[in-house]
Amino acid sequence: TGGDDAARTVVVGTEPTFPPFEMKDENDVTVGFDIDLFKAIAEDQGFTPDFRDVGFDSLIPSLNSGQIDVAVSGMSITEERQQTVDFTDPYVNAGLVIATRPDTGIGGVDDLAGRQVGVNIGTTGATAAEELAAEGKIGGVQTFQDVGLSMEALVAGKVDAVINDKPVSETYAKSRPDKVIILPEVLVADDYGMAVRKGNTELLETLNAGLANVKASGQFDTIQDRWFGDDA
Ligand code: GLN
Structure with a gap:
């Protein structure tokens, strides 16, 4: 060659x-x-x-x-x-945030009790949600293969929140501004x-x-x- x-x-x-x-x-x-x-x-x-x-x-x-x-x-x-x-x-500096729908009434991590929360497999968001669930602060954790699928589940009402990285959640929220909002609180800050x-x-x-x-x-x-x- x-x-x-x-x-x-x-x-x-x-x-x-x-x-x-x-x-x-x-x-x-x-x-x-x-x-x-x-x-x-x-x-x-x-x-x-x-x-x-x-x-x-x-x-x-x-x-x-x-x-x-x-x-x-x-x-x-x-x-x-x-x-x-x-x-x-x-x-990159990132961190975990909560995405939710405007109709859920969820305003922060303390409102997740009894709620279904979506996460992506193997991620820091999944670890954070599992820890909250173990403390009884989340109703149930549903694991998805990727962010697109967890956000679809949020939009469809199958989960009431998604815990995922801030920049990526914000990108999704911008594409569905009527359906997905991002709460300001950063649960865990981290770096890539x-x-x-x-x-x-x-x-x-x-x-x-x-x-x-x-x-x-x-x-x-x-x-x-x-x-x-x-x-x-
Ligand atoms: N930053 C998160 C993690 O490391 C999510 C990464 C991802 O889904 N690509 O777990």
Whole structure:
């Protein structure tokens, strides 16, 4: 095959239903903030990214079995995950919020008692809801495969609230302003990191160096403006 030796390929797992971080465009191509950021890091560091769709709850197992090299998927840095993977430097501040419908009367976490709450499998939102349920502060937790499905269940009245990441919940709320509202309270604040196999220091250092360069060059801000506009 022609050309120079191909640059090293890094296999990236992402769960592409998490707008504006990762989602499919009309041609079924994965696009979003995380994708543009990772491409900029790859270009800076001279490697080729190969993006693969992976269910959110399969990202860490796929890393550890060697099917992917890095998970870039709006993944929050948590102590629990740090037991099994290594995270890059944080690149986004996020946190969990409650989405509800205007008709539920839910105004905060204390109003979730007896209510059905939707969450997405394997996420920090699911962990938070399960903890609240264990304390009797939630009627029941319903787990969905992705945010689109949990939000549909909210709109359809199958659940009365969804606990999920603020930027993504806000994106959904904007597309259904009459049906979905986001409560102001942040239940748990966190940061996103890119996850690599534990001990893969070489890739971790490459990604951190690329992230620092992309921030210093102003590309990070350009990407942020592209996907978050005035909200950034
Ligand atoms: N940030 C959340 C987590 O890490 C949700 C991520 C996601 O659904 N892509 O669990």
